[in-house]
Amino acid sequence: MKHLFEDWETLQARIQQSRNLFLFLDYDGTLTPIVSRPELALCPSEAKRHLEKLRDLPGAYLAVISGRSLEDVREKVEVPGIIYVGNHGLEIEYPDGRHKKRLSPARTRELKRITQNLQNSLKEIPGILFEEKGPILSVHYRSVPQEFFARISQVLKEELRQWRNRWKMASGKMVLEIRPNVDFHKGEAVREILKAFPSVGLLPIYLGDDQTDEDAFRVIKGRGVSVFIGPGTSLSTADFFLRSPAEVQEFLFRCLQVRRAIGRCSGAH
Numbered sequence: 001m002k003h004l005f006e007d008w009e010t011l012q013a014r015i016q017q018s019r020n021l022f023l024f025l026d027y028d029g030t031l032t033p034i035v036s037r038p039e040l041a042l043c044p045s046e047a048k049r050h051l052e053k054l055r056d057l058p059g060a061y062l063a064v065i066s067g068r069s070l071e072d073v074r075e076k077v078e079v080p081g082i083i084y085v086g087n088h089g090l091e092i093e094y095p096d097g098r099h100k101k102r103l104s105p106a107r108t109r110e111l112k113r114i115t116q117n118l119q120n121s122l123k124e125i126p127g128i129l130f131e132e133k134g135p136i137l138s139v140h141y142r143s144v145p146q147e148f149f150a151r152i153s154q155v156l157k158e159e160l161r162q163w164r165n166r167w168k169m170a171s172g173k174m175v176l177e178i179r180p181n182v183d184f185h186k187g188e189a190v191r192e193i194l195k196a197f198p199s200v201g202l203l204p205i206y207l208g209d210d211q212t213d214e215d216a217f218r219v220i221k222g223r224g225v226s227v228f229i230g231p232g233t234s235l236s237t238a239d240f241f242l243r244s245p246a247e248v249q250e251f252l253f254r255c256l257q258v259r260r261a262i263g264r265c266s267g268a269h
Helices: 004-017 045-055 070-077 105-122 146-161 186-194 211-220 245-268
Strands: 020-026 060-065 083-086 091-093 099-101 129-132 137-140 167-172 175-180 202-208 225-229 240-242
Touching: 004 225, 004 240, 004 245, 020 186, 020 211, 020 245, 045 060, 045 245, 060 186, 070 083, 070 091, 083 186, 091 186, 105 129, 105 137, 105 146, 105 167, 105 175, 146 167, 146 175, 167 211, 186 202, 186 211, 202 211, 211 225, 225 245, 240 245
Parallel strands: 020 060, 020 202, 060 083, 202 225, 225 240
Antiparallel strands: 083 091, 091 099, 129 137, 137 175, 167 175
16 A cells, blocks of 8 residues: 555645545544543544534535444534444434434344343453444453453354344454444445435545445545555555544645635636
8 A cells, every 4th residue: 555645646636626525534543543442532623623624615525434323423523514424334414414324223122132141241351341332332342451352252252143143243443343234334324425426526535444444445446535544554455544643634634725725726717
């Protein structure tokens, strides 16, 4: 993978030539650094300012896509007038208040039972953290001693055997998730959102740092630009990489400058 800023002039030209720019941003590890506990991951004020300024430009659209619950990611980012996607695409909220949710009350009750069973089975493990996110349960083990990792995974797998393919386990950075076994992921969310926009003259750019973002990278492939956040040596299908959320802020600032320059040129005519 090539570092994005090494090829900035080429991307800058594409941004300039596009009638519309659509930025899709993951939250944890992309807009904000990964931290020990989910509630401590706060969106930097500078990143918020860049998002607000981009939102206000003509022909610029923004979506924040997260594995967090929709309510949580909206409260963390606190930028009105943009699209928020929670639980890896299970929930989508548009700026006009339209809200799409993909889980029935029966499934919600099932997950409550699964959560109680897991909490009882794993309550002796130090540092384990259960995060209930509506249609998804996240089991964080970043603060758990390594000797317990295998047991946590085993207990989750045993619990899911009882649910006959209605629920599945997925993994992220030091987290295991129980998700409904339905066809959804961040890539599907991107595809659905983009349906509402004419593809001609639209440049979508997706930035993400985790395995769950790879689905979105594949959807964007050939149509836009995908950017992995992390080391350039990582195995990813993304087109480019940026090393850190600090470089993501720099990228947002550069996009802002390019789009502002387009506005000034068109205003001059």
